[in-house]
Amino acid sequence: MEDYGRFLALLASALLVGFVSVILSLVWVFHYREGLSWDGSLGEFNWHPVLIITGFVFIQGIAIIVYRLPWTWKCSKLLMKFIHAGLNTIAMILAIVSMVAVFEFHNAKNIPNMYSLHSWIGLTAVIFYSLQLFLGFAVFLLPFAPVHLRVALMPIHVYSGLTIFATVIATALMGITEKLIFALKSPAYSASPPEATLVNCLGLLLVIFGSLILWMASRPHWKRPPAENAKILRPTEATPDGTEVESTLTKSSNADKSDLRSNTEAARKQNIKFDEAGQRSTM
């Protein structure tokens, strides 16, 4: 791997920043707020920031870069797809539980639901995340989708994943802003009490975490090595196997595969397309 040391330093930084964010969210709710409970009180609301930061930011971030970890490159692509999908499923469950906590708290206190920009964009992000997860399972994990569909959808899957992740962080920042304005009364948010400083720092850490994940995810030379793809680049070697994107395909797609390799120039172009789409790592 090129720049292995730099990758490890960035990974360690991302893990540290993500971990500290989760800790700060716990310090926030236990030291400055009402702790955690499940009884319609503010303690139930507090599950919302804790679970969003733990699941929808930290775990989703790890799920995004899981293919980048060099020590997983000896594992099968299918196993890594299960880990990627599994982490995203955990993130999604935590996000849904955290939303239930807010709705139950609002209903218990007769606070309207879904009036704020935070709630509009947050719910939109959860809906798109569910769609992304469902399509990811159906197209890239299950062995039924034809290769041309996978190739066509992979750039959209990658782009959607990163855009939803960025949107989730933006939504968390809006949520932090809302909560600090509503919760801090004397002293107010504008008086910068210690809680405000702590939670502002938490918001900054979320931006840094997101930036680190997006950098690691978008470096082409840190992708899982395209061992199979490389064979398309050298069609004269006449290797019989297909690209990585096909690794869980059934034999029904063999026609597609042979089409792909029917001519050197087409194969080269197709390979560039695969590379550009970043489909090699499902990320």
Add this chain to the structure above:
Amino acid sequence: MEDYGRFLALLASALLVGFVSVILSLVWVFHYREGLSWDGSLGEFNWHPVLIITGFVFIQGIAIIVYRLPWTWKCSKLLMKFIHAGLNTIAMILAIVSMVAVFEFHNAKNIPNMYSLHSWIGLTAVIFYSLQLFLGFAVFLLPFAPVHLRVALMPIHVYSGLTIFATVIATALMGITEKLIFALKSPAYSASPPEATLVNCLGLLLVIFGSLILWMASRPHWKRPPAENAKILRPTEATPDGTEVESTLTKSSNADKSDLRSNTEAARKQNIKFDEAGQRSTM
């Protein structure tokens, strides 16, 4: 250009969404708020959302995709760099004026400055944007930087540009959230008065605008054609000119250029690196 029709449809959508966002910000401040003025009143504060949405979101978004417009591909790269830098300079000036408006309003009303997460992340974004603009001028526009420095910095320039753009939109969403909570009292934000609905829609449009710009900017096949780069891919043709990244370089970098082409495999790898970095279009 591949998918020319689709590109035009997305460009038209982005321009429409961006334009409607600017209009909605004007409807907000003129129809629901105190209009625009420069006297320390709320009318001065209102320049902040209008100039941020016009300059720091809309114009910055256009600056990001300006290399993608196919009808500019016959123009020189240097001219396009000037347009890219010029649009970003306009965006930066509008962002700074919009910040002056808020500071003057806060000072006139004895409201503390820089206490909110919105202000922390917003100021950080402006500082990074200034650095990005300065480094962009120094490294990619002026003809002094050696090619290896340009190649090394281009991936960082592209990543920083897109990350700052996304962060600016996230900051705008926080600002909208703050303003609606502070400004709407009877009826409150939670009662969803028409102003809240309008401005929530404005926030959604900003997310859609950002998503469209990021999609257009990250499609490799919509990049400005790599006419010069292609010559590195075919070193046997012995073309004397360098890559596009060198188009404003002085002769002092000729040693670097010949180094780059000293061997076929190295040139191919270098070309892949150029392609991956997306340096061909400074975007």
